[in-house]
Amino acid sequence: MGRNLTLPTVLGIALLFGLSFLAPWLKFVFTIALAKGLAVLGILLLLRAGQVSFGHALYVAVGAYTVAFTRPVAGDVLILLPLAVLAAGTVGVLVGLFVTRYRDIFFGMLNLAFSMVFYSLLEKLYAYTKGTDGITVVRPSIAGVMLERVPYEWTMLCLALTLAVGLGLLARVFLASPLGQALPAIKTRETRLEFAGISAKRVLLVSYVASAMLAGLGGGLIAMTTLHVTPLLAYWTHSGELVFIAILGGGGAVLGPFLGAVVFELVRVYAAAAFPDAWQMILGAVLLAIILFASRGLWGIYEDLTAKRGVRS
Amino acid sequence: MTLLLLLAVLDGLAYAALVFMVAVGLTLVFGVLRVLNVAHGSFFAIGGYVAATLGGAVATTAAAPWLALPVLLVSAILVGGLLGPVVEKLLLSRIYVKDHVLQLLVTFALFMILEDVQKLIWGVQPIFQDAAVKALGPVEVGDIVYTRYQLFLLPAVAATTLLGLMWFLRRTLTGRVIVAVTQDREAATAMGIDAARVYMLTFTFGTMLAALGGALASPTSSLVPGAGVNMIVLSFAVVATAGLGQIEGAALTALLIGLGRSVAVYFAPEFEVVIPYLIMVAVLLVRPYGLFGSPELRRV
């Protein structure tokens, strides 16, 4: 709780910028990583309550398609991003009212079902979504300024970083608030919450909608970085990735999702190219290894390392 | 119009039979082991691939065309008999005492692995082997020429599975033992029942059912990557709509969802995939534990 996150955060940001200067194509990788990190931050909120969603790619896709659909009418990042968040939040409320009635297996699987339904709708409603071809997004302006590719990419990286830091801090405050502290209570003694006059369902719904909005924001950033959206964004493998990153990063601190996402994306660039048909298999095997042998993830390993050196705050 | 409807009903019955085979395995494994196996859909797909491969081999060496039929059953027994015990012993037996999120994550990880195993072995091109359908030939239903395989064999296998399971669980000693373990593992163990063995046998049998579903499906539609995920999501919808652990309920729900889906295929093809889940959501809104489920099961 009281662990000081300033130093690792500053170091992390410096490292991201340094590497992006050395290898310019990394800007793209890091922006995507941070966008996914935001979605994973949402997954983390749910994991705190002991719940895992196998369908949060749904909200990433809602955010991304919102950008793709509205780009022709509203051409600025500062309009598109809030719209993506709003759309994901709205869907999150509707789906959330239903899925927060359930826990554990039902919660996880119902989310998977909703995301797969959305995936097949994106695929089948060709007239609107162009099916598997996807929609190309024209590069939007940022605060009214149309940028060339390179400055645009730098700006997007900075924007993603700012959002990651800001929302990471907000998530930290949220997790320390009564509402955030009630999440682990859902995991351990839900009935007791009810006997305290608190609706566990409402607590979970608040977190669920927050997680949907974070994923929608991530999806919006992804659409504006890749400049192309396809139904694959909603596919189960993508949801699986988000859960994977959450477990990889570890649920211990709000830095975990971003640490996990950056490592994940860096490895993916090489591994997914080298073994396109075995990528999920590698992820699955690593996931098993983490769950069975290192349940606190990368952040846990970091904590153990620094604790040994006595760097406790 | 009536012709289309008849066709939709026939398709729906055949499809419901397939979905039931997978769903009943999922619900049986959950009922006994209390683990929802996300990789259950992969067993369905692998059963299909193995059946298509063996079926192809039999069709080319063809001593007799009817041999394509027993091949389906053999494939299911092979897949279930090999994968079931391995997965149960190596993975599941380690996590029975862990919380549900971890159990879900473990079977989800297994699912990720098995999806790529299929790609590595069978590639990503569609595979289709309909020797079994051809072996039985066509049949006329009114003005429609339909396959005997879908009209008779699939529903017959599903019905046999349902009745067989009901008889087995209620009337045989082994069945009673399984039910006893389901209700109270500790009490059953205290009576000298080997719960670990019951778990392994049940899981293996459930795996065979999924693989049989896949094997039976393989001659009617081509196998592509993603078959596994579609089936796990759909069979979960069936199982959730029925109520987790409800075997007879799964049969009825499979019929409902199978028919709903095939009617959509003919009349609103864009929404084919949505219909089963609309049915599920509608049922769960009114009955949160499913049509035949009870509240106690929810938090287990």
Next chain:
Amino acid sequence: MSGALLSARGLRIAFGGVKAADGIDLDIAEGEFVAIIGPNGAGKTTFINMTTGYLRPQAGTITFAGEPITGLQPRQIVRRGIARSFQIPQLFTEHTVIENVALKVAAHRGFWHGLRPLLDRPTTAATMAILDQFGLRHVAEAKATELNEGTRKLTDIAMAMALEPRVLLMDEPTSGVASAEKFDIMDTLVGALRARGVTAVFVEHDMEVVERYADRVAVWSQGKILASGPPAEVLNDPAVLREVIGVEVKHAAGGGHAHA
């Protein structure tokens, strides 16, 4: 009875033919300490469960401060001022003792207000005041899983008290506690409740505890109230002794003896 704070009339509930409550009438006056005793499975815990909204009676009504509460949700009932503790303490196992109690304090004071930390100054102060009253300050930072049974019981009750109830229902506050500790725990507990003017109902098996701390005893047997009155009177009633307590007295005496 018009002066009753909590009042049950004609409560009935049965579980598969077993009548846990078969026409229960019970009145609890403000400030009273009432013990409910009776054989196992008689329905004593069922009374707590019905009063707190966890179970819905099949017939009958429960009124609290003149207002019917039958059939309300647990969280609606607790907001009206009825809290409970559990036979097996229900602590949030991922939290420390102070966090456990603070969650309840926050729940009571307004859970949905903004993003200030759970352990902000006013909540911490209110929580520490409760911990002091229950002698739990020294374990404030301990994880709920690290406590002994007596401390877990006290924490469980402190959590209920954090909701500032007018009535507290306790399910066997001393069960599972070492006999040497039970009077200490009851002294702390009763002191804290009296200091806060809380009306208490507790289900209890230990007759020594009942005799020492209850103003009134209600004997629950086969879904009915067999007798009700001051402990000295009821516990010496031959009918009650025969029907209900016989075994229990031996049990309690045996336990005490073994300890001595």
